[in-house]
Every structure is written in C-alpha cells, then in structure tokens.
Amino acid sequence: MRIVTGGIAQETNTFQWQPTTLEDFGRPGFGTLARGEQILAMEGTGTVYGGAVAEARRQGIGLVPTAYGAVMPGGRVARAAFDALCEEILAGIRAALPVDGVFLVLHGAMALEDHDDAEGLLLAAVREVVGPEVPIVAPLDLHTNLSDEMVVLADALVGYKQYPHTDMPETGAQALRILASIVRGEARPAMAHARLPLVAPNQSMVTTWQSPLKTAIDRARELEQEPGVLAATVLGGFPFADVPFAGLATIVVTDGDPERARQAANELAGICWERRADFTIRPTPVADAIERAMAGPEGSVYVLADIADSGASGTAGDGTTVLRALMEAGARSAAVAQIMDPAAVAACVAAGVGSEVTLSVGGKHDGLHGPPVDVTGRVRLIHEGSFRVAGAMGAGTLASRGRTVVLEIGGRDGIELQLTEFRGHPHDLNFFRAFGIEPTERRILVLKSAAHFRAAFEPIATEVIEVDAPGISSPNLSSFDYRRLRRPIYPLDPDTTWSPG
Ligand SMILES: [Zn+2]
CATH class of the missing domain: 3.40.50.2300 (Response regulator)
Incomplete structure (x- = not known):
C-alpha cells in the first residue's frame, strides 16, 4: 500500500x-x-x-x-x-x-x-x-x-x-x-x-x-x-x-x-x-487575582492565565495589563511568560547581562493588548531562545520565541519578565526552566495562553485563575467586530433558534 x-x-x-x-x-x-x-x-x-x-x-x-x-x-x-x-x-x-x-x-x-x-x-x-x-x-x-x-x-x-x-x-x-x-x-x-x-x-x-x-x-x-x-x-x-x-x-x-x-x-x-x-466564560479582574495569589499559603503556585493574549490563538503576545498590575501591587516571586518586544530585546542585548535598563515594553503591535509599560530592571539572562518541549503536549518538538531576555524587576525575588522577539504560547514547563526559572518555586506564573498551558501547569498549580485583560483571544466574543460571520449566530444573536436535523 x-x-x-x-x-x-x-x-x-x-x-x-x-x-x-x-x-x-x-x-x-x-x-x-x-x-x-x-x-x-x-x-x-x-x-x-x-x-x-x-x-x-x-x-x-x-x-x-x-x-x-x-x-x-x-x-x-x-x-x-x-x-x-x-x-x-x-x-x-x-x-x-x-x-x-x-x-x-x-x-x-x-x-x-x-x-x-x-x-x-x-x-x-x-x-x-x-x-x-x-x-x-x-x-x-x-x-x-x-x-x-x-x-x-x-x-x-x-x-x-x-x-x-x-x-x-x-x-x-x-x-x-x-x-x-x-x-x-x-x-x-x-x-x-x-x-x-x-x-x-x-x-x-x-x-x-x-x-x-x-x-x-x-x-x-x-x-x-x-x-x-x-x-x-x-x-x-x-x-x-x-x-x-x-x-x-x-x-x-x-x-x-x-x-x-x-x-x-x-x-x-x-x-x-x-x-x-x-x-460563557467569566474571567477574574486582574487585581483580584493578584491579591488572591499573594495571600496564598507558603509554597503555593498561582497560574494567572492571560487568556485574551494567547500566542496559540494568534494574538500580539505583547499585552501589558497583567504586568502593569503586578508592578502596581508590588508582587513578589512572579514570573511572566512572556511579552513580545523585539526592540526591548535588542536594547537589553545591547546593554548586556548584569546591566540595569529602563524600557517601555509591550503594547506596540496593535494597540489591542494594553499600552506600553515603563519598567526598570536588571538583565539577568540573554538566551538564543530554542529549547525542546518535554511535557504532555508536543513532546520532543522544538520551541522558540526568538532571542529571549529575562529581566528582573524589583530585585532578586521580584518579577522575572521574559522579553521575546516573537510571540509564543507557554504550554510547557520548559518555557521557564530553559531560562533558569523553576516554575514550581514561584508564587505567580503569568501565562499568555488560552488553555494549552493546562496540560503542563494544572498539575503544579495551587489554582489557575483566568484573568480579565484585553486582547484578540478574549472570551468576550461580543467585543469583536464580525463582518463576514454568518448570522444569526448564538451568543451574538441571543434569540437564535435551531434544532438538529
Ligand atoms: Zn487547536
């Protein structure tokens, strides 16, 4: 055959x-x-x-x-x-x-x-x-x-x-x-x-x-x-x-x-x-999610899923709403995967490992994922970007978001922000481990992912919280300007009637 x-x-x-x-x-x-x-x-x-x-x-x-x-x-x-x-x-x-x-x-x-x-x-x-x-x-x-x-x-x-x-x-x-x-x-x-x-x-x-x-x-x-x-x-x-x-x-x-x-x-x-x-999906306000995570017991791991800016759904991957809220809340032990910002990556690479930099990151691609946010931090790591996926989804495949920088904001136990050249979808623990971050030892993991993260991260999470931030993979479908989609369709047209066959 x-x-x-x-x-x-x-x-x-x-x-x-x-x-x-x-x-x-x-x-x-x-x-x-x-x-x-x-x-x-x-x-x-x-x-x-x-x-x-x-x-x-x-x-x-x-x-x-x-x-x-x-x-x-x-x-x-x-x-x-x-x-x-x-x-x-x-x-x-x-x-x-x-x-x-x-x-x-x-x-x-x-x-x-x-x-x-x-x-x-x-x-x-x-x-x-x-x-x-x-x-x-x-x-x-x-x-x-x-x-x-x-x-x-x-x-x-x-x-x-x-x-x-x-x-x-x-x-x-x-x-x-x-x-x-x-x-x-x-x-x-x-x-x-x-x-x-x-x-x-x-x-x-x-x-x-x-x-x-x-x-x-x-x-x-x-x-x-x-x-x-x-x-x-x-x-x-x-x-x-x-x-x-x-x-x-x-x-x-x-x-x-x-x-x-x-x-x-x-x-x-x-x-x-x-x-x-x-x-229907009802995400949690970002500030509430951060407060809950910070009040969690010693050793807990809270996944804050930035579900509206999921690289696996083709979004910008540079949404800033959760990062801004983490900084405002003075969050500690938080790791963010990731913000796509090639210009910020280039600036960090030019500055070199160990340098302190002040940058305006994210929010530049389409204006639909929150405005840029000003950060000051220390460049801890510069990585060429490629690694192998090890978990239940896509095992053995190569992943890369291009050159990747870990920027430490607020000192050693503050916010570890990954800046990348391309968007990605962090669906595997190696999206942290490959860059020297042990996800099981962080209080807050911010993942730009609608759902694929669940395969690897639900088993290590104390709780998964889907947060309410803007983006073009938002579960709020009425926020999208559909022009070609057939109508009527539920839930955009709530009175739609239908029966199978
Ligand atoms: Zn799919």
Missing part, C-alpha cells in the same frame, strides 16, 4: 493584522517546514505525524512524504506562502503517482489574505491531482472551522478530542487506520456533518474540566465504540476568525451507513446546542 502525505497547518486569527509569511513557516521553533524524510523523522513526537508515521510502520504501509508546513497561529496566510507550499505538496503527489490514498495533515482554521477557506482550496487542488477515486483522509484540529468544501472533498475527517491537544498522535494514528481500511476495501466511509449557529470562546472548550464541549466529546467517544462508527468528532471551531463558517460543528464517519452518520452528527450537535448558554 502506498499512501502519499503532506499538509499545511495554521490557525488564522483574522483580527491579527500581520499576515503569516513563508519566512514564519521556516523559522525553527516558531514554524515547521519538513520535507521528505524529515516528515518520517517526526515519528514518536507529540504531533499528528508522531502517531501516524508509527501506525504506518506498524501496518507495513509505505508512506510517501512530500512537504509539511506548520506555524504558530497568526494572521491570514500570505497567498504566496500558501501557493508555494501547496505547489510543493502537489509536485510530490504527482511524482508519487499512482498512489492508493492521501493522508493530508490540516489544521482546519486557516484563512488566506484573499480566501477564507484555505483547507478547501488545498483539498480541491489535491483532489484534482489524484482524481475522484483515491481516498483522502485528513486529521483536524479541535478548533477547525468546518467548510462545506472540506466535507465534500475529503473521504473522512477526524478531529482531536483533547484540549490541550495531547492526543495529536492518537488522532493521526486513528485517521491513518481509517484511510488504510478504506484502501483495503474493508470500509466504505459515509460522512455526515452538522454545523451549529453557535460560536464559542476557546476557553470554554477545555477538556481538563467538564466543559460543555467535553460533554459532547464524551458522547463521541462512546459512539466510536459502536460497531460501524469509524470516527465521531466534535469541533469547537475557532471564534477569533471572521469567516462565514466559523463555530461549532460535528462530523461522524460510519462504514457505509449515511443515515446513521447523519443521526449521530445531529445527536452530538444537539448536545452542544442544549448547553449553549454554558459556553
């Missing part, structure tokens, strides 16, 4: 003005550009390929790699970047023909500068090359905004079930198994989907607590145990994308039973709709 594989994975926050370029894909630790054998070498990592390559090996399937590009979530992808990656994948597929199947690795919420549905475009291009008979199966992120084109063009789509996404390898393996069974003629996929008039904040999709989305996902897991159900997926969607088809959707793939697929997709959608009011 010969399965050709490649893909493009990016999550687009359309409220981010800065486009995502090919250079971004190619920046190690910020993006991933893997070609040929480099794709197969991802076996065993905490990625989709980590599981899919291992599964192919186990089954003795010949996996023919083309090209794979992934990058930190951000603004719309430049058309030139998409075209270049797409053409490389298509050239690889043409060279591999004839093939038995296509394993296409997608995120599901990628938009281009001039097109809302990048996955639909890529699937159409691949379908044109391989023709109507060759099965195409794609694993998807839980935050997929599902378009009709994706459903029409793919034979089977399978989403992650965990947020934080600790099940990327399992989903990759599952999708590959489904593709292999189709190729062998053991399964004839019948796929159905339901798209709800419902958009929900990312923070309400978390599966480390019984979020409303998890209730539906638990049912999807049960459905997958039933004979004839190949995959059952609940997509939370990505709400920070102003595209017509953003929001929640469900997909069920059965073996040759379209009616059963339709029923099951509607059942999962019904569970989400029933609980639509529960997707």
Whole structure:
C-alpha cells in the first residue's frame, strides 16, 4: 500500500493584522517546514505525524512524504506562502503517482489574505491531482472551522478530542487506520456533518474540566465504540476568525451507513446546542487575582492565565495589563511568560547581562493588548531562545520565541519578565526552566495562553485563575467586530433558534 502525505497547518486569527509569511513557516521553533524524510523523522513526537508515521510502520504501509508546513497561529496566510507550499505538496503527489490514498495533515482554521477557506482550496487542488477515486483522509484540529468544501472533498475527517491537544498522535494514528481500511476495501466511509449557529470562546472548550464541549466529546467517544462508527468528532471551531463558517460543528464517519452518520452528527450537535448558554466564560479582574495569589499559603503556585493574549490563538503576545498590575501591587516571586518586544530585546542585548535598563515594553503591535509599560530592571539572562518541549503536549518538538531576555524587576525575588522577539504560547514547563526559572518555586506564573498551558501547569498549580485583560483571544466574543460571520449566530444573536436535523 502506498499512501502519499503532506499538509499545511495554521490557525488564522483574522483580527491579527500581520499576515503569516513563508519566512514564519521556516523559522525553527516558531514554524515547521519538513520535507521528505524529515516528515518520517517526526515519528514518536507529540504531533499528528508522531502517531501516524508509527501506525504506518506498524501496518507495513509505505508512506510517501512530500512537504509539511506548520506555524504558530497568526494572521491570514500570505497567498504566496500558501501557493508555494501547496505547489510543493502537489509536485510530490504527482511524482508519487499512482498512489492508493492521501493522508493530508490540516489544521482546519486557516484563512488566506484573499480566501477564507484555505483547507478547501488545498483539498480541491489535491483532489484534482489524484482524481475522484483515491481516498483522502485528513486529521483536524479541535478548533477547525468546518467548510462545506472540506466535507465534500475529503473521504473522512477526524478531529482531536483533547484540549490541550495531547492526543495529536492518537488522532493521526486513528485517521491513518481509517484511510488504510478504506484502501483495503474493508470500509466504505459515509460522512455526515452538522454545523451549529453557535460560536464559542476557546476557553470554554477545555477538556481538563467538564466543559460543555467535553460533554459532547464524551458522547463521541462512546459512539466510536459502536460497531460501524469509524470516527465521531466534535469541533469547537475557532471564534477569533471572521469567516462565514466559523463555530461549532460535528462530523461522524460510519462504514457505509449515511443515515446513521447523519443521526449521530445531529445527536452530538444537539448536545452542544442544549448547553449553549454554558459556553460563557467569566474571567477574574486582574487585581483580584493578584491579591488572591499573594495571600496564598507558603509554597503555593498561582497560574494567572492571560487568556485574551494567547500566542496559540494568534494574538500580539505583547499585552501589558497583567504586568502593569503586578508592578502596581508590588508582587513578589512572579514570573511572566512572556511579552513580545523585539526592540526591548535588542536594547537589553545591547546593554548586556548584569546591566540595569529602563524600557517601555509591550503594547506596540496593535494597540489591542494594553499600552506600553515603563519598567526598570536588571538583565539577568540573554538566551538564543530554542529549547525542546518535554511535557504532555508536543513532546520532543522544538520551541522558540526568538532571542529571549529575562529581566528582573524589583530585585532578586521580584518579577522575572521574559522579553521575546516573537510571540509564543507557554504550554510547557520548559518555557521557564530553559531560562533558569523553576516554575514550581514561584508564587505567580503569568501565562499568555488560552488553555494549552493546562496540560503542563494544572498539575503544579495551587489554582489557575483566568484573568480579565484585553486582547484578540478574549472570551468576550461580543467585543469583536464580525463582518463576514454568518448570522444569526448564538451568543451574538441571543434569540437564535435551531434544532438538529
Ligand atoms: Zn487547536
């Protein structure tokens, strides 16, 4: 069996003005550009390929790699970047023909500068090359905004079930198994989907607590145990994308039973709709969170999650509201990951380790994440920036936010501020440890992350507090100026009515 594989994975926050370029894909630790054998070498990592390559090996399937590009979530992808990656994948597929199947690795919420549905475009291009008979199966992120084109063009789509996404390898393996069974003629996929008039904040999709989305996902897991159900997926969607088809959707793939697929997709959608009011998130005022953390018992660790400025949701990553409040409160033993500010990094590097500097940091990218804040501190560390992720999500992958400075504000036990050249999402303890900060020994950890931090930090946290600061991954969806999103949609239009099927 010969399965050709490649893909493009990016999550687009359309409220981010800065486009995502090919250079971004190619920046190690910020993006991933893997070609040929480099794709197969991802076996065993905490990625989709980590599981899919291992599964192919186990089954003795010949996996023919083309090209794979992934990058930190951000603004719309430049058309030139998409075209270049797409053409490389298509050239690889043409060279591999004839093939038995296509394993296409997608995120599901990628938009281009001039097109809302990048996955639909890529699937159409691949379908044109391989023709109507060759099965195409794609694993998807839980935050997929599902378009009709994706459903029409793919034979089977399978989403992650965990947020934080600790099940990327399992989903990759599952999708590959489904593709292999189709190729062998053991399964004839019948796929159905339901798209709800419902958009929900990312923070309400978390599966480390019984979020409303998890209730539906638990049912999807049960459905997958039933004979004839190949995959059952609940997509939370990505709400920070102003595209017509953003929001929640469900997909069920059965073996040759379209009616059963339709029923099951509607059942999962019904569970989400029933609980639509529960997707509301009410973050804590920043000052209250800091006060609670500072009053905590000796040895406690409070995670203050800056959920509205999450690099993993494509925000600026330079929000200053929490840092300003820490300084006003005279907080001690606080470590901040991180504020993106290349100019501040350059100034600290020029000053050198041990120097005292006075800088205006953050708040420069788009004016949507709080104004710049003046700080005086000592440059404790200058780091080239790269390190390996060790925890449950993305294990073994490289992370980098570019050159990274640790600035000590208020003395030895004050505020340790990481200044970075690029935004990032601190979802692993090594976002501190790599820079000489032991997170289990700090009273306050400020994380610019909507939810992925939970995989590594919930186990060490006395308490996680989602704080109310501004940004373009805010759970307050009514603060966004949607123009392309379909209407009516809940909760923007509270009286929206709907019933599954
Ligand atoms: Zn996601």
